[in-house]
Amino acid sequence: MKTLSEIDTTSKRATRAAGFSWGIAEEVGKNMRLLELFGLSGIKNLNKYLKDYKQKQLEKITLIHEINESKKNPFCPIILGTNFIDQVNLMDKKRNIRIYNVAFPVLFLPFVSRASEVVGKRIFFKLDDKEFLFNLNQSIYSNYLKNEILENCESISIDFIENNNSFTEVEWKEIYKLSENTFVEENESLKIGAAGAGLTDND
Amino acid sequence: MQAQLRDPKTIMKLTRxxxxxxxxxxxxxxxxxxxxxxxxxxxxFDLDESGYGRAVYSFTKKNKTYSLVCFANKINDDERSDRVIATKWDAAFVLHDGIPSKKDIERLEQNVPRQEVGRLSYKELTLSRANKSVRVFNHVIESLSKGNQPDKEFLSKVGYLYRTTAVYGSGKFGLADRFRIKNREEICGPFRLEMMLVYLVRQFTFDQVNHIAKNKNPKKFVPLDKEISRNLGIGNSTGLGMAPFIVNHPTLLNNWILARENALKKVREIKIIKNEDFKLFVNCLKKSIKNVTSWNTESEFQKKKIKQLIIDLNKLLVFIKDFNFKTNYAFNILYLWAEENLDFECLEYVVSMMFEPYNFIIDPLIKQMSSDEEKFFNIPGERTVQDLRNILEEKYSDVLKIDFDKKESNENFWFISKNKEEPRLANRYDEQGSELEQPLAIARDIKKLYGRISNQKNSLKIGKFLIENNDLRHVVRRAFISEKFPYSEIQDNIIGSNLIPIDMLRLKLSFFGAIKFDPRSDKWLRICMFQGAPLPNELKNFNEHWVYN
Structure with missing residues (x-):
């Protein structure tokens, strides 16, 4: 089994060899480590992408808007991802971002996972019919488990999820009440002696 | 009294x-x-009479075990090479996580002696190989088999029986990735498992010479004297492979240097020096002179440094003779005197020595010497060009003064060798391959970045600046790291004609704990580790200041 360190280093070098800058290659190295750690097919997709990308003349997105449509060729996932993570703090006020026609979209996923950590919000991500929930770069929850090469996708939808509880206040109160059953009711003697602090607060 | 941390622009120069x-x-x-x-x-310990075979050594606590698995092989003299391009070694070693099964050992036997072309698993932590110092090894066996102890003076010239030529860890060749083990309390310090491997290899070398000598002449044989064993370490040959590490791990480098600088600051801030602490300092200093006078090297560069070190140490001893350590903040006074009167070699020597009495300062700092590098990887796209400019002007002011239009400022380039996948350095104007340069020319690229932002609006966000400037992305990342980590950057040009690469090696090796740096050229050196250290069965109760005994 290849180690994550080997995956990182080799992906970085391969990306540089394909013509990207060292700084972007570093991003890709970290991303491949992340994808493989989370059990997604990073190397498989990167390998095919690096073979194809010069012929495909992928479109390089610059500024990311709410709606992003490629003019002719699909968007390059590496340039899209790099700009997404660089600009995420400038765009998280936008509730929903849509990107149409992206090549090798699996390679975009780790950028979004890391962006979730950068903005401190979970991100709900839809890639055609595949759903992903990015949890602050701690885990990826998804209905997509195929180990395959995804050469293209028609549309990507990105929602930044506000930091709200997933439960109601009533549910919280109920569970809190139950937790109180681990506390000891203090009598006078316990109130005086058990805290360890001084008896006068204003001395 | 509050002492200041020393200025990174002074400390992070390669000469320092x-x-x-x-x-x-x-x-x-x-x-x-x-x-x-x-x-x-x-x-x-399953070696034949010539010392070839396998052995396993372990450290265990509660239900946790680390095992060194050793394979000693026969090689011809003409096959023995310290260079990383060698394919055979006298012995090969791996540190296994736990107790290796018979099956594990068989698997390891197929792979460990092959080193880089073998394959390890996540159950292995570090990998190494070593060659004999043949003249010392043979002399020791010859002496012991005749019932004599070896000649101490002869041994002291070399200082070891074996020298390692590489020690690998952290995910190389299938070894466990750092994330699998980083939360273990006992290995919180950097390179701890590499140190364990080298330490146990040292014991193997003693056991092997004893075993061979005993088999050679069972009647006359005497075991190697413990005192002599203690004074032998493990050698190490180190080339340029190690140098880029300190550039590629800026937060880690910062944490090493910051720990040292914080230690010095805290020692200087001690108001009243206890009698026994000052005595210990002076005692270590005096005893350490033996280490300096037995420091052998053929390198004129190092000889000059050692000569100056001896002159300065004598100067320091004269100063200390009349020094009143009962004065408030005596170590601060001593440090300021040293800064004024001693060369760097001796100044840094004294700084190290000042730490000896103070476990309460040093122990907590040791725990801060690792780094979770991933945390600082992302570039803050919401910051502005003004922020970046401020960082460059504040943190890289000396670097920005370097004239990269001069040929000599660009003379070298760092590359990865196709043959061994190891870092190398070559002259850009004489050799081919500079188009495949590694991103280690930090000073040059920082200066380029500074030029690039000069005509950008101050309010421009970095996330937008990078759209057209991703060729400098690697140094934008570093600049924001250096904002938080003051000692993360070498404040020199490491592609310039005046670069002495062994300065980079020495920095790293000093943190390993190496002594007796012996440069064999400006690009590689030999060192010794664990010389004077307690033997494994003496660990429970040993003198912490063993380096100076």
Missing amino acids: LGSFHQSKLSFLRSFLKEFKDWEYNRDL
Whole structure:
């Protein structure tokens, strides 16, 4: 089994060899480590992408808007991802971002996972019919488990999820009440002696 | 009194970093301290009469075990090479996580002696190989088999029986990735498992010479004297492979240097020096002179440094003779005097020595010498060009003064060798391959970045600046790292004609705890580790200042 360190280093070098800058290659190295750690097919997709990308003349997105449509060729996932993570703090006020026609979209996923950590919000991500929930770069929850090469996708939808509880206040109160059953009711003697602090607060 | 941390622009110059010495913060010393109450065992020793075969050594505590698995092989003299391009070695070693099964050992036997072309698993932690110092090895066996102890003076010229030529860890060749083990308390310090490997290899070398000598002449044989064993370490040959590490791990480098600088600051801030602490300092200083006078090297560069070190140490001893350590903040006064009167080599030597009495300062700092590098990887796209400019002007002011239009400022380039996948350095104007340069020319690229932002709006966000400037992305990342980590950057040009690469090696090796740096050229050197260290069965109760005994 290849180690994550080997995956990182080799992906970085391969990306540089394909013509990207060292700084972007570093991003890709970290991303491949992340994808493989989370059990997604990073190397498989990167390998095919690096073979194809010069012929495909992928479109390089610059500024990311709410709606992003490629003019002719699909968007390059590496340039899209790099700009997404660089600009995420400038765009998280936008509730929903849509990107149409992206090549090798699996390679975009780790950028979004890391962006979730950068903005401190979970991100709900839809890639055609595949759903992903990015949890602050701690885990990826998804209905997509195929180990395959995804050469293209028609549309990507990105929602930044506000930091709200997933439960109601009533549910919280109920569970809190139950937790109180681990506390000891203090009598006078316990109130005086058990805290360890001084008896006068204003001395 | 509050002492200031020393200025990174002074400390992070290569001439200064290349004058660092081992200290209590060094990894091999903190390793010994951490593992002193672990149970040491020799679990297997299956060598033939010529010393070839396999052996297993272990450290165990509660239900946790680390095992060194050794394979000693016969090689011809003409096959023995310290260069990383060698394919055979006298012995090969791996540190296994736990107790290796018979099946594990068989698997390892197929792979460990092959080193880079073998394959390890996540159950293995570090990998190494070593060659004999043939003249010392043969002399010791010859002497012991005749019933004599070896000639101490002869041994002291070399200082070891074997020298390692590489020690690998952290995910190389299938070894466990760092994330699998980083939360273990006993290995919180950097390179701790590499240190364990080297330390146990040292014991194997003693057991092997005893075994061979005994088989050679069972009647007359005497075992190697413990005192002599203690004064032997493990050698190491180090080339340029190690140099880029300190550039590629800026937050880690910062944490090493910051620990040292914080230690010095805290020692300087001690108001009243206890009698026994000052005595210990002076005692270590006096005893350490033996280490300096027995420091052998053919390198004119190092000879000059050692000569100056001896002159300065004598100057310091004269100063200390009349020094009143009962004055408030005596170590601060001593440090300021040293800064004024001694060369870097001796100044940094004294700094290391000042740490000796103070476990309460050093121990907490040791725990801060690792780094979770991933945390600082993302570039803050919401910051502005003005922020970046401020960082560059504040943190890289000396670097920005370098004239990269001059040929000599660009003379070298760093590359990865296709043959061995190891970093190398070559002259850009004489050799081919500079188009495949590694991103290590930090000073040049920082200066380029500074030029690039000069005509950008101050309010421009970095996320937008990068759209057209991703060729400099690697240094934008570094600049924001250096904002938080003041000692993360070498404040020199490491592609310039005046670069002495061994300064970079020496910096790293001093933190390992190496002594007796012996440059063999400006690009590689030999060192010694664990010379004078307690033997494994003495660990439970050893003198912490063993380096100076």
